[in-house]
Amino acid sequence: MxxxxxxxxxxxxxxxxxxxxxxxxxxxxxxxxxxxxxxxxxxxxxxxxxxxxxxxxxxxxxxxxxxxxxxxxxxxxxxxxxxxxxxxxxxxxxxxxxxxxxxxxxxxxxxxxxxxxxxxxxxxxxxxxxxxxxxxxxxxxxxxxxxxxxxxxxxxxxxxxxxxxxxxxxxxxxxxxxxxxxxAQMPAIFLAETGFPEHERRQIVRRELLQRDDLVVLPARPYRWNLPSLEANINTDLDRAELCVHVVPPGLDAEDERKVRRQLEMAVSMMQTKARPMPLVWIPSAPPGQPDPDGLTAWVTNELPNLGLQFIQGDSYKRFKEDLDELLAECGLASDLARHASESKP
Known part of the structure; x- marks a missing residue:
């Protein structure tokens, strides 16, 4: 064979x-x-x-x-x-x-x-x-x-x-x-949820991360947002994560925007506590006729950088991956995402 x-x-x-x-x-x-x-x-x-x-x-x-x-x-x-x-x-x-x-x-x-x-x-x-x-x-x-x-x-x-x-x-x-x-022995990346159905941009990031065999992508399965143990479950994943990645897509309804923001708040707090790199946030541009998540975007771009958070705004997936590569290297994980660049186009 x-x-x-x-x-x-x-x-x-x-x-x-x-x-x-x-x-x-x-x-x-x-x-x-x-x-x-x-x-x-x-x-x-x-x-x-x-x-x-x-x-x-x-x-x-x-x-x-x-x-x-x-x-x-x-x-x-x-x-x-x-x-x-x-x-x-x-x-x-x-x-x-x-x-x-x-x-x-x-x-x-x-x-x-x-x-x-x-x-x-x-x-x-x-x-x-x-x-x-x-x-x-x-x-x-x-x-x-x-x-x-x-x-x-x-x-x-x-x-x-x-x-x-x-x-x-x-x-x-x-x-x-x-x-x-x-x-349980492998390093983990927390890839925040974007609501249901899963947003296309998050799917692309998750698919490429899963092609690696040297890390685990969390959460392993979708969170059940109506459970009393929700925040404890998110914190368990964040506690294990070496790095947090968040996609803030356009067109979110109020409930999904709340979920995205809450995960990011918890991630910032956990990474500060653990002295780990601040989360990386990607804010893709909204398609014509679709509103940007203005309140969420303003909060990410105006307030969180003061805490050391990195964000990429716009459709430059190449730049997002370059920044992700740098953070992975900082965490001791040499990235192989670049070799998939030509295979996955958002």
């Missing part, structure tokens, strides 16, 4: 979500092909993006295969091992397992620890000791002990597909848990 064809991983900071480890026991191995195909389909349906690394698909002609395997292992979150009786008879499989467990499971405090999930291809009287600590998924008939057949003609009860569904659910939960742990 060429790099340009690889799917984007679900997890930030990982090139691959899952490393599929197995011993070649027959060629072609329709069972393994079907497992990989069905599992990826199930996970994409549940998570939208997923990257499963597998040597036969991802090793290109001319690659140094051992080096490529070690590179993939170091950038994979979950180690999914298809276990047979002869799995550890393969020096490659043994090396993959030892390398992953050594790197990921022994991660330092604060680092993202790995996950090992064994797939038992047939029944074991005594499973390999190395896999005993981990939750396994059985892909074998409980009576005969033979592997579930990938063909419904051979297995009308569909044991193989039921096991794929069970495995996909386990992987989904593990990936979501890892995503939460990773996000």
């Amino acid at each position: 060429e790099p340009s064809q690889r799917s984007k991983a679900f997890l930030p900071k990982f090139e691959h979500d899952i490393f599929l480890s197995y011993r070649h026991i027959r060629k072609p191995d329709e069972w393994l092909e079907k497992l990989h195909e069905c599992l990826r389909t199930e996970l994409v349906a549940r998570l939208n993006n997923v990257d499963i690394w597998r040597d036969r698909l991802d090793l290109r002609a001319g690659d140094e295969w051992r080096e490529e395997i070690e590179k993939a292992l170091s950038s994979a979150a979950i180690f999914l091992a298809v276990v047979t009786e002869t799995y550890f008879d393969s020096p490659v499989c043994a090396h993959e397992f030892d390398l992953y467990v050594g790197r990921r499971m022994g991660a330092a405090a604060g680092a993202t620890r790995g996950v090992v999930i064994p797939v038992l291809r047939h029944r074991f009287d005594v499973p390999p000791d190395d896999f005993e600590p981990f939750q396994a998924v059985n892909f074998c008939d409980p009576v005969t002990g033979r592997e579930y057949h990938e063909s419904l003609a051979e297995d009308p009860r569909g044991g193989f597909y039921a096991a794929v569904g069970e495995l996909a659910l386990i992987l989904r939960e593990r990936l979501r848990d890892l995503a939460g742990a990773i996000s």
